[in-house]
Amino acid sequence: MIHVVATINLKPGVRDQFLEIFKANVPNVLAERGCRSYVPTVDLESGIAAQGPLRPDTVVVDEIWADLDCLKAHLAAPHMAEYRAKVKDMVVSVELQVLQAV
Secondary structure: OEEEEEEEEEOOOOHHHHHHHHHHHHHHHHOOOOEEEEEEEOOOOOOOOOOOOOOOOEEEEEEEEOOHHHHHHHHHOHHHHHHHHHHOOOEEEEEEEEEEOO
C-alpha cells in the first residue's frame, strides 16, 4: 500500500468553492484501479497543545493506493486534468508526501 498526503494551499477565501469542485471529482477517483481511500480534510481546532496553528486556506488529501503504478495512473487520469484546470486559479501550491508502511 502507498499512502499519500497531499497538502493543497489555496488563495484566501476560496476553500469552500475548491472543496465543492474537489468533492465532485471524488467518485471518479474512487472508481480508479487501486484507489483504497481518497478523503479531503481540513484542520480541526482540537485544543491539543502540540497542534500547530489552524490553516484556513489549506486542504489536506488523505489517500491510499494499492501501489505506486496506481498512483501514477491516477495523476495522469483525464478527470484529474479536468479537475486541475477547474481549480488552477484557486491553488497557490501543492505538496505531496508519498509514504509506505514499515
